[in-house]
Structures are given as structure tokens and as C-alpha cells.
Amino acid sequence: MGNKELRISPSVIRRLPVYLRLVQELKELSIATISSQEMGDRLDLNPAQIRKDLASFGEFGRKGVGYNVAYLDWKLRQILNLDRQINVALIGAGHLGIALSNYARFQSERIKITAVFDRDPQKIGQKVGSLTVADAQDLPLYRQKYNLQMGIIAVPASAAQEVCDELVAAGIKVILNFAPANLRIPKGVHLRNTDVTTELQALAYYLENE
Numbered sequence: 001m002g003n004k005e006l007r008i009s010p011s012v013i014r015r016l017p018v019y020l021r022l023v024q025e026l027k028e029l030s031i032a033t034i035s036s037q038e039m040g041d042r043l044d045l046n047p048a049q050i051r052k053d054l055a056s057f058g059e060f061g062r063k064g065v066g067y068n069v070a071y072l073d074w075k076l077r078q079i080l081n082l083d084r085q086i087n088v089a090l091i092g093a094g095h096l097g098i099a100l101s102n103y104a105r106f107q108s109e110r111i112k113i114t115a116v117f118d119r120d121p122q123k124i125g126q127k128v129g130s131l132t133v134a135d136a137q138d139l140p141l142y143r144q145k146y147n148l149q150m151g152i153i154a155v156p157a158s159a160a161q162e163v164c165d166e167l168v169a170a171g172i173k174v175i176l177n178f179a180p181a182n183l184r185i186p187k188g189v190h191l192r193n194t195d196v197t198t199e200l201q202a203l204a205y206y207l208e209n210e
């Protein structure tokens with residue numbers, strides 16, 4: 001990973017994949033150019049914000065013409081390092097791990113689950129899609145062999161910190177955690193948590209009381 005992200009705020013980085021998703025939709029609709037106004041309408045975002053976000057990476061829109069969709073696609077992928085294959089280590093070949101391994105959309109986005117690990121002897125050696133579940137102890141070996149750069153934690157909360165530490169020790173610095181646990185990470189490691197339960201709990205607030 002380059003040091004380019006250090007200059008760009010995390011909130012801008014979070015919006016870039018949203019722009020990229022819109023760009024994919026536009027490509028499917030054979031739309032060749034789009035203005036920041038139209039992007040804002042489609043994404044429910046302020047067009048000035050979009051222009052400012054994109055301008056952080058240089059001038060690539062033209063006044064009165066808008067953004068060239070193909071160029072935007074190329075540029076966003078370049079910024080997000082999605083112009084190359086990113087190999088992912090998935091830890092935990094349980095219900096969620098298997099579902100994630102079979103989720104084809106990652107593949108098309110150049111993010112590929114290249115190795116699946118577990119520590120349960122019953123699971124090690126089993127097939128998950130086209131992959132064979134490996135022993136979690138062998139993570140450092142696989143990390144080198146397959147250039148694993150990203151980790152996904154799909155183990156129970158009780159094992160999540162230990163797995164996180166193993167990923168970090170193996171040299172993986174970018175981690176997505178699905179376990180409902182607050183993980184400690186050293187400086188230089190980037191962690192994102194996704195917790196379906198807390199999302200649902202927050203949504204439950206909006207239910208009307210009967």
C-alpha cells in the first residue's frame with residue numbers, strides 16, 4: 001500500500017467505493033459522461049462534496065461536460081488499488097465464512113478470497129467452493145506463497161482477538177472483522193468492523209410502537 005491514503009481523509013476514502021459502484025451502474029447503462037449534479041442526485045450526496053472528493057486526486061472532470069465514466073472507473077480503481085488482484089485470507093470456515101467465500105461479487109472487483117483457514121480438524125482439508133480449508137497455523141506460509149494482503153475474520157467473538165493478532169503477526173495490515181468484538185490493533189494496521197446485529201438494533205429504534 002502506498003502512503004497516498006495518509007493525505008486523504010477516511011471519510012473521502014469511504015465514499016470512493018460508492019462512486020465506483022455508481023460508475024459500474026452507469027457503464028451497464030452505456031452512459032459515457034456524468035455531471036457531479038447527476039451523481040449527487042443518484043447518490044443523494046451534495047455535488048460540491050463529490051467535486052471536492054474527486055478533485056483531491058487531480059482534475060478529472062470538465063466544466064460543462066462532467067466526468068468521463070470510463071476514466072472515472074479507471075481512476076477510482078487506481079486510487080483504491082483495485083487495478084490489481086488483491087488476495088484475501090479468510091479465517092473461519094463456518095456459516096459466514098462459507099457464504100463469503102461463495103460470494104462472487106468480490107471476485108469481479110479484483111478482491112479474491114485466495115485462502116480459507118480454520119483450526120477445527122474436521123474442517124481442515126474440506127472443500128469450500130474451489131478452495132481447500134487450510135490449517136490456521138499455516139497462515140504465515142500461505143501469506144508468503146499467495147501474497148495474501150487482506151484478512152477477513154469470520155470466527156466467534158471469543159477467538160477474534162487471537163485471530164486478529166495472528167493476521168497481524170503474519171504481516172497482514174488490512175483486516176475486515178465480522179465478529180462482534182472490539183479488537184485491539186497496532187499502529188499501521190487498518191481494521192473495519194461490520195456488525196449486522198448492531199445495525200439491526202440501531203434500525204429497531206425507528207420502529208413505531210404499536
Ligand SMILES: NC(=O)c1ccc[n+]([C@@H]2O[C@H](COP(=O)([O-])OP(=O)(O)OC[C@H]3O[C@@H](n4cnc5c(N)ncnc54)[C@H](O)[C@@H]3O)[C@@H](O)[C@H]2O)c1
Nearest residue numbers: 092093094095096118119120136154155156157159178179
Ligand atoms: N452467520 C451469520 O449470519 C453471521 C452474520 C454476521 C456476523 N457473524 C459473526 O461471524 C462470526 C462467525 O459466525 P458463524 O456463524 O460463521 O460461526 P460458525 O461457528 O459457523 O463458524 C466459526 C468458525 O470459526 C472457526 N474458528 C474458531 N476459532 C478459530 C481460530 N482461532 N482460528 C481459526 N478458526 C477458528 C470454527 O472452527 C468455525 O469453523 C461470528 O463472530 C458471528 O458473530 C455471523
